[in-house]
Amino acid sequence: MSDCMPCDLENAADERVVYRDDTWACEVPEGYEVPGWFVLRLRRHAEGWHEPTAEELAGFGPVAKRIVAALQQATGAVGTYFMSFGENYKHFHFLLTARPADLAPEHRGGAIVGTRAENLDVDAALAVAAEARRLLAA
Numbered sequence: 001m002s003d004c005m006p007c008d009l010e011n012a013a014d015e016r017v018v019y020r021d022d023t024w025a026c027e028v029p030e031g032y033e034v035p036g037w038f039v040l041r042l043r044r045h046a047e048g049w050h051e052p053t054a055e056e057l058a059g060f061g062p063v064a065k066r067i068v069a070a071l072q073q074a075t076g077a078v079g080t081y082f083m084s085f086g087e088n089y090k091h092f093h094f095l096l097t098a099r100p101a102d103l104a105p106e107h108r109g110g111a112i113v114g115t116r117a118e119n120l121d122v123d124a125a126l127a128v129a130a131e132a133r134r135l136l137a138a
Ligand SMILES: [Zn+2]
Pocket: 004, 005, 006, 007, 008, 044, 045, 046, 091
């Protein structure tokens, strides 16, 4: 384990991996097992928006589009939140969360992050990851 969670996801168990290519990866991190919550990240450690190369960033849009589509199809959510704070980890990464239709008004937007502990469900989160992985491989 390093002090960079997105880097440590290189060692994630197969069941936590939603998507990987040579540049990008998407997984369910330990402690974030909420159904429909994924972390999309650059596989190498690069910080903020200034360190990824133009080539890497050019590939980001198409990958993000496919993962959001798979996440929504796998969950039936009405939307996907796509969040980047760069606060705890400067590594270029995003927290993607399904936006359920019945999400309480006080939990909408960035406030959804605060619902993590009460919605942890490892089995259900890994089942969503498996379905998204299947959709992305199809
Ligand atoms: Zn890193």
